[in-house]
Amino acid sequence: MSGIAEHIVDATKAGGLLTAIDFEGQTLSWQALNTAIGDLRELFVEAGLSRDAVIGLLGRNRLEQLGGFISTLGADRGLLLINAIRPVTLVVEEIAGLELGCLLGSRDDLVPEVVKAARSCGTMVIAAEVQEGCLVFERLAPLEATTFRLRGAGTLIEIQTSGTTGAPKRIPVSERTIASSLRDGVRSAKGTVDDFQLKPQSSPTLMFSPLVHTSGTFNTLMSVFEVRPLVLFEKFDAEQYRQALVKYRPKFVPLPPTAIKMMVDSAATREDFASVRAVRAGTASLPVQLQLAFEEKFGVPVLTTYGATEFMGVVTSWTLDDHKAYALSKRGSVGRVSKGVQLRIVDPDTREEIVNGGQGILEAKLDRIDGGREWITTTDLARVDADGFLYIVGRVDDAIIRGGFKVMAGKVAEVIKRYPGVYDAIVLGLPDERLGEVPVAVVEGYPGSELDGGAIRQFAKDNLTPYEVPVRVHVVTSLPRTVSDKISRPAVKELLSKIH
Incomplete structure (x- = not known):
C-alpha cells in the first residue's frame, strides 16, 4: 500500500465516529469512510481490476463524490478527475476517449448517456450513494475491457488545468509531489504528519473550492491528513458561509477574490469573523482595493498565495508576521518563497537570470516535484524585490503587438x-x-x-x-x-x- 493510501486509512481510524464531512446537514463519519474504503477495494478486487488501472471520478462538491474521492485514494488506486458540472454531451465525449478501468459517480451524474459511453469502452461503472450515514457503492456495469488506461509511474491523480487561456490540459500529479506538498502545508503543526501521530482536529475546513480543481483537491487531502472535518458547500453563498463561520468558528479560512468580494458586499460583521485569525487568498489575482476593503470591514488580515496546478500547492505566500511588518509597503505582492522552493526571474529572450528587481519570466525549482533538480518555466511575468516578495505582473502570452x-x-x-x-x-x-x-x-x-x-x-x-x-x-x-x-x-x- 502506498504511503498516502496508508495515511488515509490511518486517518479514518483515528477519527472514528467523529464527523468527517458535513454537507447541508448530511454527514459521513471517519469510520464510515474507513468502511467505504474497504468496500470499494473489495469491488475492485472482485472485478479483477488491475491496481494500475485509472479510476475516473465524476466530481462535484457533494457528499458522495467527496467520499468517493477519499475512498478511491484510500483503496490505493490512481484517480482521474472529471468535471461533472458541464453539459452531458461534453462529459460523454470526454469519457468515450479515456478508456478507464472504472468510472465512479453519483446516480444523478450517471445518466444513461454517460453509462453508455463508459460501457462502449468496456469501463466498469460504479454508483456512489449515501444511505443512513453510510457510503454505499453499487456496480451498474461490469468490467468488460481487457486493456484500459494505466496510470504513469508514480502518478496518483490526473487533474485538469482551469482553462483560463484555452482548452484545459490534463496534468499528472505524482504521489511524491502530493505527499511533499501536504507535509509543507502542515510544517508548523509540530510534526503531526511527519511523525504519523494523528489526532482529530476540531476547527473545520470550510470548502467550496471545486473538488475537480487543484485547490479543492488539495484542501480535501490536507483535511484528511490532519483528520480535520470538512464542511462542504456545493457553491459559495455569502449567507451560508456567514452562518458556517458562526457555527464552526474556524481559525484560518481560504477565500478566493470573488468570495472576498461577496463577503465585503454582504451583511456579515466583524463578530461573524471573530474566530478567524487570517484569510488565505489564492487561485486568482486579488485587487489591492478589494483586500483593503475586506481587512477594514472585518479586521482580518488577508494572506495572498501563488501556485499552479502543476505545483500541487503554493510556491509563495504571506505569513502573519509578514503582514504585520509589510502590509502597507508590499501590497500587491503574492508573498515570499515557500519551504523547498527556489525562484528566479529570467530574460524572455536570452533566458539569463535577471537580478535587482527586474521583470521577466518566472521559473521555479521545487523539492516536491523532482527533488529540485530542474527549473520549471511558467507563463507568468514577475519580479522579486529586495526583501524577497514576488509580484506577478502579467503573462508571457499576454503580449499584444500593436x-x-x-x-x-x-x-x-x-x-x-x-x-x-x-x-x-x-x-x-x-x-x-x-x-x-x-x-x-x-x-x-x-x-x-x-x-x-x-x-x-x-x-x-x-x-x-x-x-x-x-x-x-x-x-x-x-x-x-x-x-x-x-x-x-x-x-x-x-x-x-x-x-x-
Whole structure:
C-alpha cells in the first residue's frame, strides 16, 4: 500500500465516529469512510481490476463524490478527475476517449448517456450513494475491457488545468509531489504528519473550492491528513458561509477574490469573523482595493498565495508576521518563497537570470516535484524585490503587438483596475487590418458602481503610453470565469465577438 493510501486509512481510524464531512446537514463519519474504503477495494478486487488501472471520478462538491474521492485514494488506486458540472454531451465525449478501468459517480451524474459511453469502452461503472450515514457503492456495469488506461509511474491523480487561456490540459500529479506538498502545508503543526501521530482536529475546513480543481483537491487531502472535518458547500453563498463561520468558528479560512468580494458586499460583521485569525487568498489575482476593503470591514488580515496546478500547492505566500511588518509597503505582492522552493526571474529572450528587481519570466525549482533538480518555466511575468516578495505582473502570452509596439495586456489591466469602482478587468488583443492587433478592455465593476467606458479609457490615457491605451473599453455586469475563479479568456473573446 502506498504511503498516502496508508495515511488515509490511518486517518479514518483515528477519527472514528467523529464527523468527517458535513454537507447541508448530511454527514459521513471517519469510520464510515474507513468502511467505504474497504468496500470499494473489495469491488475492485472482485472485478479483477488491475491496481494500475485509472479510476475516473465524476466530481462535484457533494457528499458522495467527496467520499468517493477519499475512498478511491484510500483503496490505493490512481484517480482521474472529471468535471461533472458541464453539459452531458461534453462529459460523454470526454469519457468515450479515456478508456478507464472504472468510472465512479453519483446516480444523478450517471445518466444513461454517460453509462453508455463508459460501457462502449468496456469501463466498469460504479454508483456512489449515501444511505443512513453510510457510503454505499453499487456496480451498474461490469468490467468488460481487457486493456484500459494505466496510470504513469508514480502518478496518483490526473487533474485538469482551469482553462483560463484555452482548452484545459490534463496534468499528472505524482504521489511524491502530493505527499511533499501536504507535509509543507502542515510544517508548523509540530510534526503531526511527519511523525504519523494523528489526532482529530476540531476547527473545520470550510470548502467550496471545486473538488475537480487543484485547490479543492488539495484542501480535501490536507483535511484528511490532519483528520480535520470538512464542511462542504456545493457553491459559495455569502449567507451560508456567514452562518458556517458562526457555527464552526474556524481559525484560518481560504477565500478566493470573488468570495472576498461577496463577503465585503454582504451583511456579515466583524463578530461573524471573530474566530478567524487570517484569510488565505489564492487561485486568482486579488485587487489591492478589494483586500483593503475586506481587512477594514472585518479586521482580518488577508494572506495572498501563488501556485499552479502543476505545483500541487503554493510556491509563495504571506505569513502573519509578514503582514504585520509589510502590509502597507508590499501590497500587491503574492508573498515570499515557500519551504523547498527556489525562484528566479529570467530574460524572455536570452533566458539569463535577471537580478535587482527586474521583470521577466518566472521559473521555479521545487523539492516536491523532482527533488529540485530542474527549473520549471511558467507563463507568468514577475519580479522579486529586495526583501524577497514576488509580484506577478502579467503573462508571457499576454503580449499584444500593436503596429510593432509590444503591449503587455496584464500591465494595462492592472492600471485600469486602479480606476475607482473597477473590481476586475482583462485586456485582449483583437485583429486590426492596419496595426495587426489592438488592445481592447473588458471591465467588471463593484455592485452599485456606475462605470463609464470613456472615462476609464481617459484614465488609461493619463497613466499609459499612447500605444498601450485600449481602443475600446467595455463595461459588463460580470466577467466570465473558470471553476477556479480566474477570468476565462476564451469566454471573454466569445463575448467580444457578440458585442461587435
